[in-house]
Amino acid sequence: MNPSEIRTQLEECFSVVFADLTAEEIPTASMETVEAWDSLGTLTLVGVVEQTFGVSAEIDDIAELVSFEKIAAWLQAVASRQAA
Amino acid sequence: MQLFEALKIIRDRGKADDESTHRVDLVCGCTPLHLRTFLAAELTSRYDAGAVDVRSGLFGDIPGSLQQVLAEPSESAVVVLEWSDLDPRLGYRSSGGWRPDRIADVVESAGVRLAQFRQPLSELAEKTTLAVCLPTLDLPPMFPSPSGLCDQAVLKLRSLVADFAVSLVESGPVRILDERQLDRDSNPATRFNPVSELRSGFPYSMDHASALASGLASLLRPKPAMKGIITDLDNTFWAGILGEDGLDGISWDLDHKTHQHAIYQEQLAALSRLGVLVGVASKNDTELVEQAIQRSDLVFPHGNLFPIEANWGPKSESVRRILSAWNIGADSVVFIDDSPIELAEVQEAFPEIECRQFPTGDEAGVVSLVDELRSLFGRADVSDEDRLRMQSLRAASDLADVEIDTDAFLAKAEAEITLQWNVFDERSLQLLNKTNQFNLNGCRLDEADWRKRADQPQSILLGVSYTDKFSPLGKISVLLGRVEGKAVVVDSWVLSCRAFSRRIEHAVVRALFEHTGCEQVICRFTATDRNGPLQTTLHELTGEPPASGAVTLSHFTFQSNCPTIFAEVISHEPQRNSHAA
Structure with a gap:
């Protein structure tokens, strides 16, 4: 899966977890900017991302997954490791 | 999810x-x-x-x-x-x-x-x-x-x-x-x-x-429970084909290794006692069915079967009459039959109906089916009204008119009829000697008679096989006759009841005309207690009820009365004196 495909699918994930976000807001979304993104939101988002991408996030990873950009970068890193 | x-x-x-x-x-x-x-x-x-x-x-x-x-x-x-x-x-x-x-x-x-x-x-x-x-x-x-x-x-x-x-x-x-x-x-x-x-x-x-x-x-938020089951009889309600195996030839017991049909009857009986409607749509002889369901060893209480549609018409017509008698929608009903083509024909006419194939010969499949039926029809509370529903429906049964498009269904069946000329095999003889409903005259032949007739000059021995997109039926019709001048004289002709309502009989008659170039087909017909479906076909083709004796069908009359045959007909070249194992 290339970076563009990852971002597209991740946008879909964000759109169902944070239904109030507009398409324009999703790429810049973070725990700081999205009111509904609390610890529960993180667990839900991580659950959706894990099922959608077939990956598993360690506890240390989850602590870092605090924005759309960071999740996209993490997914890209996982994809690169799997491809290697 | x-x-x-x-x-x-x-x-x-x-x-x-x-x-x-x-x-x-x-x-x-x-x-x-x-x-x-x-x-x-x-x-x-x-x-x-x-x-x-x-x-x-x-x-x-x-x-x-x-x-x-x-x-x-x-x-x-x-x-x-x-x-x-x-x-x-x-x-x-x-x-x-x-x-x-x-x-x-x-x-x-x-x-x-x-x-x-x-x-x-x-x-x-x-x-x-x-x-x-x-x-x-x-x-x-x-x-x-x-x-x-x-x-x-x-x-x-x-x-x-x-x-x-x-x-x-x-x-x-x-x-x-x-x-x-x-x-x-x-x-x-x-x-x-x-x-x-x-x-x-x-x-x-x-x-x-x-x-x-x-x-x-x-x-x-439970799904609404289904209300009615329409079941086939042969190889579904019981093992065997009533018209061919006879009253004593059908079974649902351990001795015959057909107990899975008793389990099926048991479940239908249990559901019936909970108020579920159970009707029958079977291609069968009405009187024979009436006798069969009187058998004392029947697990299902026969009085609870209503309505019983036993006839030789399309199953969808029977289902339509049952739904009308019950006065409920098709979406509340499960139709169970062992034949894929019957299921498809009913599904085509009633897209909302739940169709299930009865897994004949598959004990595990039957257990799974009865389990599913319990799930589909289960209800937490059963009222007296539920239990009385069948009685009231029996009293209020009334038929409604709904058009069933048989032509449209047959046109999409992708049927193929294979005609094999002058080949003897044991299945042909078995078929001739066990078929009752569509039997020209009820005559039985032993192997010697059969070979003797088939070996005569100008004799015609026609074996017919059928398949469609739903399932192959194998050899389902046999005809024995001879050419006399410009006529084909048909001495014996049977068609398995499994193959009714597909216009195979029409394809056979057409093939006789085309193959021999004759102008008439003369059927040596004898009315029997059981060959009503054959009589119906002769009536439709000749335009009048057949009388025992020689029933003559001209090529012109046949062409005038023959409905559209949608199946592809494949004719194997005639061979003389060919005997298959």
Whole structure:
């Protein structure tokens, strides 16, 4: 899966977890900017991302997954490791 | 259901105003997390409109949550209990409790806690629709018995929960999730997610949370139970073909290794006693069926079969008359037949009907079918009205007109008729000697007679095989005749009742004209007690009821009366004196 495909699918994930976000807001979304993104939101988002991408996030990873950009970068890193 | 899908269902339904929002209370000792999401999605998909708002209670405090809900109940409530809710020592999030000397105390405290839950749950059930789920996860490995040996304390705990469930159901309208059904939908070995349990207090795997929510939602919003079963008879209600095997040749018992049909009858009988309507659509002789269902060893009470449509017309016509007599929609009915083409024909005419193929010869398949029937027709409460429904319908039966498009169905059947000229095989002789309904004159032949006739000059021996996109029927018709001048004289002709309503008989007559170039087909017909379908065909083709003797059909009359034959007809070149093994 290339970076563009990852971002597209991740946008879909964000759109169902944070239904109030507009398409324009999703790429810049973070725990700081999205009111509904609390610890529960993180667990839900991580659950959706894990099922959608077939990956598993360690506890240390989850602590870092605090924005759309960071999740996209993490997914890209996982994809690169799997491809290697 | 995947979490993404669940969230999408919730998002797509959107927000609703207060009046059109369905409020549900979820009481559980764990973090509700994904269970809440899945429950909201499952319920959303079960409501035609409106959003679903699942309100969850306090973490680790089921008694407190129950008090909250009792004070202000929603339109329905779900209570999920796990072992750790009965005593924290039966979970993984408390420490220091897995001591052999404390096990008796754990069992006792679990019993006390269950007793505390009984009253508020009974009260809640009186105020709202209540679904309860009893422990779905394994007990922790805290008991001294070795693996494989059931520990006494474990047995006591399970017994406490079972007694609790019984007392709840006896106390009021509480709906308890069936653990056996849950076992089918969610693998017990993979239900527990220790990572999630220890880090966030949510003990379930995603798949288990989804299955649990689905089961609970189905208790709160069950699908309407189906109302009627229309069943075939031959090789479905019983083993064997009544018209060919005779009254004593059909069976449903262990001795004949056909007991699976008794199981099927048993289930139909049980459902019938619950008020489910059971009718018959069978291609059969009416009188013969009437005799068959009088057999004293029938498991199904024959008086409960209504209506019985035993005839040689399309099954969809029979189904239409049954639905009309019952006065219910096709979407409340299951049609069961062993023949794929009959199922397809009925499905084409009634797209809403649930069609199931009877798995003839497959005991496991039959057990699975009767299990599914119980699920489709099961109902929590059976009223006297349900039980009396059949009687009232019998009195009020009335037929309605609905057009069935047989041509459209046959046109799409992708049927292929293979004609094989002048080849003798044992199946042809068997077919000739066991077929009754479509039998030109009832004459039986032994092998010597057969070969003698077939070997005569100008003789015609025609074997017919049939297949379509639904299933092959194999050799289903045999005709023995001869050419005399400009006529074909048909001495014997049979067609298996499995192959009726496909216009195979018309294709055979057309082939006779085309193959011989004759101007007439003369059938040496004799009316018998059983060959009504054959008489009907001759009547249709000649335009008049046949009388025993020579029935003559001219090529012109045939062409005038023959309906469209949609099947592709493949004719194998004639061979003389060819004998297959």
